[in-house]
Each structure stands twice: as structure tokens, then as C-alpha cells.
Amino acid sequence: MIGPSFERIPTNMNTKTVPSDIRARNIMAVFNLLFPAATVSRSELGRTLGLSRMATTEVTGEMLDNHIIREVGEDTRAGRGKRSVMLAIDTAFWRIITIDLSQPYLLQGALVDLGGRIIERMEVPIEDRVSISITLIAELAQKLMAASSQPILGLGVAVPGVVNHEGTVVDAVQLGWKDVPLHDELRDILDLPVLIGNATNAALVAERFFGEGGADSMLIRIGAGVGASLCLNGEIVDGSACMAGEIGHVVVDPEGPGCACGKRGCLEAYLSTNNLYAQIASDPANRTEILTGAGQLLGRVMAMPLGLLNLHDVTIDAPADIGGETFIHAMSGELSAALNTQYMTIPLLHRCQVGPNASLRGQAISVLRRIVPHIRQLSTHMHTAHDE
Numbered sequence: 001m002i003g004p005s006f007e008r009i010p011t012n013m014n015t016k017t018v019p020s021d022i023r024a025r026n027i028m029a030v031f032n033l034l035f036p037a038a039t040v041s042r043s044e045l046g047r048t049l050g051l052s053r054m055a056t057t058e059v060t061g062e063m064l065d066n067h068i069i070r071e072v073g074e075d076t077r078a079g080r081g082k083r084s085v086m087l088a089i090d091t092a093f094w095r096i097i098t099i100d101l102s103q104p105y106l107l108q109g110a111l112v113d114l115g116g117r118i119i120e121r122m123e124v125p126i127e128d129r130v131s132i133s134i135t136l137i138a139e140l141a142q143k144l145m146a147a148s149s150q151p152i153l154g155l156g157v158a159v160p161g162v163v164n165h166e167g168t169v170v171d172a173v174q175l176g177w178k179d180v181p182l183h184d185e186l187r188d189i190l191d192l193p194v195l196i197g198n199a200t201n202a203a204l205v206a207e208r209f210f211g212e213g214g215a216d217s218m219l220i221r222i223g224a225g226v227g228a229s230l231c232l233n234g235e236i237v238d239g240s241a242c243m244a245g246e247i248g249h250v251v252v253d254p255e256g257p258g259c260a261c262g263k264r265g266c267l268e269a270y271l272s273t274n275n276l277y278a279q280i281a282s283d284p285a286n287r288t289e290i291l292t293g294a295g296q297l298l299g300r301v302m303a304m305p306l307g308l309l310n311l312h313d314v315t316i317d318a319p320a321d322i323g324g325e326t327f328i329h330a331m332s333g334e335l336s337a338a339l340n341t342q343y344m345t346i347p348l349l350h351r352c353q354v355g356p357n358a359s360l361r362g363q364a365i366s367v368l369r370r371i372v373p374h375i376r377q378l379s380t381h382m383h384t385a386h387d388e
């Protein structure tokens with residue numbers, strides 16, 4: 001079944017047009033309390049959010065009608081007098097399609113429920129990321145759409161590169177893309193709400209809800225390139241030109257090795273997996289020293305931004321044979337030496353807990369967080385669809 005076409009959902013989801021009225025804010029507040037897997041009664045919801053009984057009934061009613069939340073039986077905890085109906089995210093109705101362009105050798109797609117769980121997965125083997133085309137992405141989305149027995153809320157695409165607020169991929173070196181209007185092209189082909197996002201940002205969103213990421217946290221991805229993502233007060237920081245976290249080509253040593261970008265001594269010239277694997281292959285006996293040096297370097301260059309930001313945690317998203325215990329221990333040692341004082345301790349450093357699905361799941365979560373505040377429009381449209 002293909003879902004309704006949502007003309008009344010923001011025409012471009014990449015442009016942040018969150019309704020500012022109280023009802024929309026209440027919907028988002030209820031969603032945030034329940035996502036991904038909490039069960040809460042109406043009266044607890046009202047108390048926590050400071051809503052009157054009437055306002056609580058209204059907002060939860062609207063979310064129930066639109067299958068965003070559902071009733072999940074009664075509170076059976078001991079010591080309760082009158083039993084109350086519990087509410088949770090409705091994971092049975094809507095599906096989100098999500099596609100990750102950041103994996104080597106495969107184009108990865110999935111159907112995800114409103115709790116962020118992968119329901120069905122599809123993969124297209126690719127020789128190289130440069131062979132990824134808009135047609136290939138659209139075909140995978142159509143296959144996932146056809147495989148879903150439930151209506152589709154929207155499509156998310158996670159891109160290893162810079163994405164602007166129009167959903168245009170400004171620059172994605174690994175894909176060989178420059179100024180590709182991915183949002184507009186996919187929406188025209190698929191007639192669905194589409195949200196294009198940076199794959200590292202998506203991974204941090206997933207880590208936040210399903211791993212160990214806090215509301216103030218950072219994720220550093222080490223792969224063919226090196227990039228970071230920053231979350232402050234629970235919001236991903238895009239930066240003034242959507243370039244926040246693009247640390248791969250920041251020079252850490254002007255005398256360092258040449259980089260593909262033309263400069264010398266970029267962070268990526270030291271820490272890309274290609275470089276580290278090549279170093280280890282030419283000197284396998286010194287594997288531990290090589291990874292220790294890499295971890296120390298990252299700790300040294302990140303000490304100042306981390307001192308500035310006082311984050312809760314930093315996720316290291318790297319292949320297990322690179323970003324393992326040796327690397328993290330070395331980074332942690334360097335950060336402690338630079339940052340620890342009587343008043344300040346370093347953020348918690350940990351490996352990505354969500355694993356290789358992080359960007360896939362995170363982009364789906366971003367889609368639903370972008371659409372849920374618009375559920376009134378959604379319900380209007382569903383009524384129209386009924387009447388026809």
C-alpha cells in the first residue's frame with residue numbers, strides 16, 4: 001500500500017517549518033516523552049508537561065486519530081488506585097523509508113517503524129559509491145514502498161557530504177557529487193515527503209536515542225573521510241553554511257603529508273581508514289603504536305573544542321579494528337592530560353553503540369521528528385482522501 005501524498009506537509013522538509021502554535025508544540029512534547037519506547041498515562045503526561053486535562057485529551061486524541069500513538073492497556077503497577085490507560089508510540093501503522101549512501105560497497109535501505117526499529121531491510125551491491133545515482137536511490141525507495149503493507153510517512157536519505165537547507169547535496173566527495181538537488185528530484189519521482197541529511201548527523205541522532213549519546217554530545221566518524229557531528233541542547237548543530245563538523249580538511253600540521261584536497265597535513269591525511277590500514281599493512285608489528293598515535297592525535301586536536309563545549313560524551317564511529325580500545329584509550333589519555341582539572345573532567349568516550357545501521361535509523365528518526373508536528377495537516381489530508 002502506498003501512503004497518501006501529503007501535499008499539505010511542508011513542500012520541502014529540509015526547510016525547517018515547524019508550526020509554532022501551542023497545539024503543534026504540545027504534540028511534539030508528547031512525542032518526545034514517549035519516543036522511542038516509553039509508556040505513560042494521560043494524567044502523567046499532563047502533569048509532566050503542565051497541561052490541563054482538557055488539553056491533554058485534545059492532543060493525545062489527535063495523535064491517536066493519526067496513528068502516531070496508541071493505547072497499550074492499563075497501568076498494572078502495584079499501589080495504584082484507579083487503573084489508567086497507558087499510551088505509547090504506535091509502531092504498527094506508519095512506516096518510514098530510509099536510505100544510507102555512506103556505506104562502502106552497498107546502497108542500504110530499510111522500512112522503519114515510528115519507534116525507530118528496522119522492519120525490513122534491502123541492499124543493492126555497488127562497486128563504488130560513485131556508481132550511486134538518483135535513479136538507483138529512487139528504485140530502491142520504490143521497492144521498499146512496494147514491500148510495505150502499511151502507509152509510508154516519508155523518505156529519509158543520509159548522505160556522506162554537505163547538505164543545505166533545500167536538501168541539495170552541495171558537496172559529497174565520495175559520491176563525486178556537487179550541487180545535486182536530491183530533495184527536489186526524489187520528491188518529484190516518488191511524490192513523498194523527503195528529508196535529505198548528513199550521514200554523520202544521522203548517526204548521532206541514532207546514538208542519542210538508541211545508544212549512549214546525551215543531549216550535549218559529539219560523534220566523530222572515521223572512514224574513507226573524517227567528519228564530526230555536534231548535538232547541543234538536543235539539537236543537531238548545522239552551522240551557518242551547513243558545514244558544522246566538517247573537520248576532515250582542517251590542517252593539523254602544515255608540514256604534514258599531502259592531502260587529496262591539495263593542502264598539507266589535514267586531519268584526514270592522518271586518520272582516514274585508508275591511511276591507517278596502509279600504515280598497518282606496511283608495518284604490522286607496530287599496529288598498536290600506529291593506533292595509539294592516531295588516538296593521541298585526535299585527542300590533541302579535539303581538546304580545545306571539547307574544552308569549549310563541556311559535552312556529556314563523544315561517540316567514536318569507526319571500524320572495530322581501527323577505533324577500538326587502543327585508539328579510544330590513547331585519545332582519552334591525551335584528552336585527560338589536556339582537559340582534566342579540579343573542576344572539569346573529559347566527556348565520556350565510547351564506541352558507537354548502534355553499529356552500522358546508525359545513519360539508516362537516525363535519518364528515519366529525523367524524518368518522523370520533522371513530520372509529527374504537522375499531523376493536523378496529515379489528518380486533513382486523510383479525511384480528504386476518504387471523501388474522494
Ligand SMILES: [Zn+2]
Binds near residue numbers: 248250260261262
Ligand atoms: Zn585535505
